[in-house]
């Protein structure tokens with residue numbers, strides 16, 4: 001089967017930059033793709049790379065799209081190399097949108113991403129009023145004493161019913177991870193995400209055995225190959241899945257289902273197009289008790305619908 005292909009790069013700025021232990025992220029860049037089959041049916045897809053997480057760069061994704069020309073075959077779509085995981089996801093989900101155009105039905109809760117640092121203290125309440133009951137806050141950004149101080153204020157301000165996830169983005173060392181885990185154990189945190197850097201999976205396995213707070217791997221399992229490697233290593237804790245950068249949605253679903261993984265789905269600030277495809281997977285494989293990490297409205301300046309509509313017009 002042959003599909004006509006069109007694509008458009010996009011970029012949008014965050015209202016405030018996303019601060020993590022990797023640094024400050026100012027704007028989201030990606031590519032929207034449009035496939036058209038012989039009957040005129042359209043499938044949209046999105047390539048939303050996150051190079052600081054280990055995916056390809058935007059430039060590599062653009063090179064890939066540019067060399068394809070005006071058409072792409074089913075075969076090419078399923079032979080995209082593993083070095084281009086965000087492209088695998090974008091093209092294969094656009095293909096699915098044509099072949100299996102089912103509507104998205106979800107009854108999961110969402111988790112809201114709080115701004116980093118003190119700003120979390122005056123942001124959670126608005127999100128609570130919007131109905132969020134799970135909140136994620138970044139750590140490993142400020143000096144640890146200051147951060148623990150803010151954390152204690154936050155946890156005491158939040159209603160009892162609220163669940164809290166902490167995400168260190170690999171920014172802690174062994175001692176700081178233990179310091180945080182002891183606090184997490186006291187406050188019944190839902191989980192601590194990626195305390196140590198990529199490559200320190202054995203140490204994280206060790207930490208998971210000595211503390212009651214569950215640990216989640218994120219950067220360590222960014223792609224399907226990494227996910228498999230960590231599973232093989234014996235990781236049976238939580239796996240954070242960012243579908244848009246993980247690779248083939250078909251392979252991802254198969255591996256998660258076969259091994260019954262405890263997964264938490266997570267956004268990479270993709271647009272509605274990537275988000276719909278990611279949430280379709282979540283509807284199938286995310287456990288109901290794990291809120292989806294897609295509560296990221298308020299992070300962009302433009303109104304999503306208007307912004308996307310104007311991008312669409314150019315395709």
Ligand SMILES: O=C(O)CCC(=O)c1ccccc1C(=O)O
Pocket residue numbers: 050111112113136167169218265266267268269292293294295
């Ligand atoms: O997972 C969530 O709840 C929100 C998304 C999120 O935290 C995130 C978004 C973009 C890039 C990295 C991360 C992260 O989990 O580290």
Ligand SMILES: [Mg+2]
Pocket residue numbers: 167169193194218219240
């Ligand atoms: Mg994370």
